[in-house]
Amino acid sequence: MPELPHVQVFKEYADATSLHKRIEDVRVQDDRPLDGVSIPRLKKTLRGRTLTSSRRHGKWLFLATDGDPVLALHFGMSGQLVHTTDAKAPDGTVFSLRFVDGSTLAMVMPRMLGKVALTEDVEAFLEEREIGPDALDVEEERFVRRVRTRSGMVKTALMDQGVLAGLGNEMVDETLFMTGLHPRTKVDDLSDKEIVAIRRAAKEATERIVEARARREGLPESMLLRHRGEKDAKCPRCKVPFDRIKVGGRTTYVCPEHQGAS
DNA sequence: ATATCTGTTCCTCT
DNA sequence: GAGAGGAACAGATA
Numbered sequence: 613m614p615e616l617p618h619v620q621v622f623k624e625y626a627d628a629t630s631l632h633k634r635i636e637d638v639r640v641q642d643d644r645p646l647d648g649v650s651i652p653r654l655k656k657t658l659r660g661r662t663l664t665s666s667r668r669h670g671k672w673l674f675l676a677t678d679g680d681p682v683l684a685l686h687f688g689m690s691g692q693l694v695h696t697t698d699a700k701a702p703d704g705t706v707f708s709l710r711f712v713d714g715s716t717l718a719m720v721m722p723r724m725l726g727k728v729a730l731t732e733d734v735e736a737f738l739e740e741r742e743i744g745p746d747a748l749d750v751e752e753e754r755f756v757r758r759v760r761t762r763s764g765m766v767k768t769a770l771m772d773q774g775v776l777a778g779l780g781n782e783m784v785d786e787t788l789f790m791t792g793l794h795p796r797t798k799v800d801d802l803s804d805k806e807i808v809a810i811r812r813a814a815k816e817a818t819e820r821i822v823e824a825r826a827r828r829e830g831l832p833e834s835m836l837l838r839h840r841g842e843k844d845a846k847c848p849r850c851k852v853p854f855d856r857i858k859v860g861g862r863t864t865y866v867c868p869e870h871q872g873a874s
Numbered sequence: 875a876t877a878t879c880t881g882t883t884c885c886t887c888t
Numbered sequence: 889g890a891g892a893g894g895a896a897c898a899g900a901t902a
Contacts, residue, residue: 614881689898704900763891765892
């Protein structure tokens with residue numbers, strides 16, 4: 613799941629379940645996602661600390677404690693946070709934090725494609741990794757300017773985390789569906805007005821997804837995402853089957869009726 | 875057994 | 889150099 617809205621849900625989940633709790637024990641079940649941090653250092657950094665705040669930027673979630681380095685999490689293709697009232701960690705857990713109240717927060721990521729890192733400086737971290745401004749936290753004019761740093765297909769530009777952070781395959785399909793634009797449209801062929809509409813659509817889609825707590829069944833019928841993955845998915849607006857094409861190497865849903873031609 | 879999948883990075887070709 | 893496509897990473901699921 614993890615695109616911007618999902619990570620936003622994880623952030624709110626972490627805040628609700630784990631903020632202001634002292635970490636009694638840290639366990640690392642699988643060290644493959646650890647990026648530039650050893651198991652001992654991760655444990656030393658977190659044990660005895662209290663989670664004080666969280667911040668999302670794009671698809672990254674940063675968890676700060678009352679100690680020094682900040683924990684940086686990327687959920688890859690399959691990651692999520694799971695809080696339990698006992699000490700058991702689910703299958704596919706990367707690491708888990710046991711709090712003094714006996715509850716556990718686990719990063720569960722079966723496919724292990726995400727990242728666990730530490731950083732002293734979140735801004736520097738984002739810069740090093742060439743992560744652009746958060747897609748929802750950037751003002752209109754800059755959003756347009758960022759998209760215009762690319763001249764190829766609009767879907768590729770929007771999925772590029774260096775252009776804008778947070779939009780992935782599904783979010784981009786949803787925003788282009790909402791704005792009636794074909795994913796293969798060249799950025800140079802878009803008006804500023806159309807790019808602004810994409811920004812508004814991304815905000816709206818995110819709100820709906822967060823409201824649904826990232827559950828597909830909780831989404832309005834009118835959204836593409838509600839139908840994505842169904843066998844004979846039809847455009848809820850035009851009632852015609854979606855085209856499934858490849859754009860930027862990713863499966864892309866397009867309504868042949870209202871999303872024009874490329 | 876084969877194909878697909880919400881992300882990212884690296885490689886090749888144009 | 890920029891853009892596009894493919895492969896690889898890993899594991900679950902159809």
